[in-house]
Amino acid sequence: MERRHITFLLLAASLLLTFNLFNRMNPPEPKPELDQEEIVEFDEKANTPADNKPGEGAEDVEEDKVVYDRTFATLGSIDPESGYRMLVTVDSRGGSIHRVELSNPNFQSYEHDDDGGYLGQLAFDETDGKGVKIHVVGPGTPAAEATSKTEGAANGLKPGDQIVSVDGTSVTDIATFREALKKTRPGQEIEVVVDRPGEGDAAATKVTFAIQLRKHPIEVIKPDTSTIDGPDGLPKVVDHPPAFLTSLAQVGALSSRDGLKEIKGLPSLIDSNWKVTQVSESEVHLEMTLFPSDLKQLGENRKLRLVKKFSLPKVTEEQKSVEGFDIQYQLELHNESEDSLPVAYRQFGPTGLPLEGWWYAHKISRGWGTAGIRDVTWESLDTGKFTLFTVHSLVDQAQKEGADPWTPLMAAGSTDKTKYAGVDAQYFNCSLLLDYEGSDPKFQMSKAAGAPIAPINEAYEPKTDCSFLLQSQAYPLGAGQTVTQKFRIFAGPKETSVLQHYGLGNVEYYGWFSAVSWLLLQVLHGLYAVLGNYGLAIIVLTLAVRGAMHPISRKQAKNMQIQAALAPEIKRISDQYKDDPEGRLKAQQDLFKKHKFNPVGGCLMMFIQLPIFLGLYRALAVDFQLRQAPLIPGISWCSNLAAPDQLLFWGDWMPEFISRPTGFLSLGPYLNILPLVTVALFLVQQKLFMPPPQDEQQEVQQRIMTFMMIFMGIMFFKVPSGLCIYFITSSIWGILERKLLPKPKNIPTVIEAKKEDIKQPRIRQSKKKR
Incomplete structure (x- = not known):
């Protein structure tokens, strides 16, 4: 072989080796589909990665260039009898929290109604058409309790x-698995066939399981995606950032811009896989190290290790029933350098909170307008100042300031200590509470900001x-020094007692x-404790309220009856004094005084009912206890008193402008029967008790009121x-009250007054003044 051929082969081999090492040190970006990244094998006994080993070929590279594969680990259990209130899945990607599922069977999810039964969130990965590969099995899930039918x-x-079949339906990828599971229902027993890898060189075997599915638990944190227009104009699915990422805002003289942007030239703490160093049933440790070769811009022998x-x-x-809804989180910064190293970190919050009720529920804001579904909250430890930053x-801030979309949660230069920051949904909340007693006092938060974390x-x-x-203040860590910041991550329901226990x-x-709402809720919960049904409790509460106001409503009803009886006389006076407004007013006042009629007496009932109505409206819309409380147990209709009754789904055949979830005059995807009954009773009351019109003007006014009543029914269709x-x-109480009230008898007419009798005193008085 000629020398040039040998040289060419050696050059090609060198390029191939270099390219191979580059690929191992810089793995390709993950696929856009959720939970489809390549993941290392898990220890089957521990249900977590055995040692979070580096990727294949890592032994050929330097220690500071090791690239770890993505892994998952779990904390707690979904079994309510296990002693845990949640199942937490931790993700090595970014050292983040992947998912939080609450174990209370009463906290079921409405977002998965069309997804079939719950098998468990198994962090699937596709296998080239040969099924879906499981990478984590949460304790207490139906998947973990599957019964083997294979000897x-x-x-x-x-x-x-690798799941290859679900109830006889072949599974080739994640899409076919989800379609197969959609055909199932909670409580159904299904048959699942898997290819189980053999130990060592043993071949894989097929194993068949019988699995009893359940209802989906609520996920306070979950991976989320958005669909946007790609560069080619086609829809593109993008993943939202995971929850509770950590990055560095400053290391030495190097600093980063705001938000998710990291320090240029350093390894990414957000996109890289952290090393899992410890795993148990109740604890997971992860770490990320910046080696001297990473920090060479700062000088020799700089080394920083972060531990979560x-x-x-x-x-x-x-312990009380209000406890157990928090994850203990500790962040450690270890300066393993020979010199001092100023460091500031940036801690991000949760993502993917439940969208439950987004098309009908409206959180009320402390300012004008309504809040969103995923709002940001912040409270000061020093002053107790609380602020809700709506979506x-x-x-708006993100759209105005595209380069820096983050909205400050506290004033610039403020010395207030952050008590907590959180993301608030309709019925669930996830907040990061700072533990100042267990933390190093050297670190203080210098900045808090909120923003859309996704498109x-x-x-x-x-x-x-x-x-x-x-974001913390920069603190000069001495050589070999370690600082610790402790947090508590609250992820739980917005029950009053639970929130108060955690200072939220x-x-x-x-x-x-609010005072009226609180009082009515105390009575409502007391009635529920006796009756065992919130529907009956609301009825009894309404009767109690109307009964207490009966003396006032009875007086109002009598007043309206007198008004109806006097209507002809009022009409006669109006015609007689058509051109004399002062005379007409004097004659009407004499008439009202003679028959003890107060024309504004009917407003008293309205002013008394207004705070009760608004207080009860907010109580029923906000109170967590009414979530999933059925009117009639065992019937799907009206199974959630905090939501519309949803008698019939008409989204498939009604015009889109009517059935769309939101929009002006849209009614939503369901036919709700209770608002129609409500409006019908309003119209009956109006027809029965409104005095007959005395002229065309009054007739037009009554028609307008009828249309307004119908319009109000449209606006209230999703209450x-x-x-x-x-x-x-x-x-119904009002109708019966009016029907059973005796009608006024023998109302005499006032003697017709002459215009001169009314005007003369005014003229004489005028002359006297002159």
């Missing part, structure tokens, strides 16, 4: 299993996924008549069904 095979699905520790203590029998305000939802802006960041009471807000029950009960 010699252990019960429970395991990490590494997540733990989930088990709830004991002695609308955060989106703005153009179809319905309040659904935009928003979050926050907290300000998150729950009932509007201007909580519990509020409709209040309206219906109150209207």
Whole structure:
């Protein structure tokens, strides 16, 4: 072989080796589909990665160039009898929290109604048409409790299993798996076939399992995606950032811009896989190290190690029912350099909170207008100042300031200590609470800001996924020094007692008549404790309220009866004094005084009912206890008193402008019968008790009122069904009250007054003044 051929082969081999090492050190970006990244094998006994080993070929590279594969680990259990209130999935990508599922069976999710039964969130990966590969199995899930029907095979699905069939339907990829699962229902037993890899050189075996599906638990945190227009004009699915990422705002003289932008030239703490160093049932540790070769811009022998520790203590029998909804989170910064190294970190908040109720529910803002579905909250530890930053305000800021979309949560230069920052949904909240007692006092937060963390939802802006960041002050870490910042991550329901236990009471807000809402809720919960049904409790509460106001409403009803009886006389006076407004007013006042009629007496009832109505409206729309509370247990209709009754889904055949979830005069995707009954009773009351019109003007006014009543029915079409029950009960009470009230008898007519008798005193008085 000629020398040039040998040289060419050696050159080609060198290029190939270089390219191979480059690929191993810089793996390709993950696929855009959710949970489809390549993941290492899991330890089947521990249900977590055995040692988070570096990727294939890592032994050929230097220690500081090791690239770890993406792994998942779990904390707690979804089993409510396990002592844990949640199942937490931790993701090595960015050292983040991947998912939080609450174990309480009453906290079921409406967002998965069309997804079939719940098998478990298994972090699937596709396998070139050969099924879907499982990478994590949460304790207490139906997948973990699967019963093996194959002799010699252990019960429970395991990490590494490849699902190839669900109830006789072949599974080739994630899409076919989801379609197969959509055909199932909670409570159904299905048959799942998996290819289980053999140990060592043993071949894979097929194992068949019987699995009892359940209802989907609520996910306070979950991976989320958005669909945007790609560069080619075609729809493109993008993943939202995961929850509770951590990055560096400053290292030495190097600093980063705001938001998710990291320090240029340093390894990414957000996109890289952190090393999993410890895993147990209740604790997971991850770490990321910046080696001297990464920090060479700052000089020789610079080394910084970040450690994140997540733990989930088990709830004991002695603890209260309000406890156990927090994840203990500890962030450590280790300066392993030989010199001092100034460091500031940036901690991000949760993403992917539930969108439950987004098309009918409206959170009330402390300012004017309504809040969104994923709003950002912040409270000061020093002053107790609480602020709700609505989705609308955060989106507006992002659209105005495209380069820096982050809205400050506290004033620039403020010395206030952040008590917590959070993301608030309709019925659930996730907040990051700072533990100052367990943290190093050297670190203080210098900045707090909120922003849309994902593309703005153009179809319905309040659904935009928003979050926050907290940035610490830069602190000079001495050589070998370690600082610690402790947090608690609250991820739970917006129950009053739970929120107050965690110091989050300000998150729950009932509007201007909060005191009335609180009082009515105390009575309502007391009635529920006796009756066992919130529908009956609302009816009894309404009767109690109307009964207490009976003396006032009875007086109002009599007043309206007298008004109806005097209507002809009022009409006669108006005709007689057509050209004399002062004379007409004097004659009407004499008539009203003679028959003890107060024309504004009917307003008293309205002013008394207004705070009760608004207070009860906010109570029924906000109170967590009414979520998923059925009117009639066992019937799907009106199974959630905090939502519309949803008698019939008509989104498939009604015109789009009527059935669309949101928009002006849109009624939503469901036919709700209770608002129609409510409006019908309003119209009956108007027809029965409104005095007959005395002229064309009054007739037009009454027609306008009828149209306004119908329009109000459209506006109220998506109100909580519990509020409709209040309206219906109150209207029936009002009709019966008026029907049973004796009609006024023998109302005499006033003697016709002459214009001169009314005007003369005024003329004489005028002369006297002159």
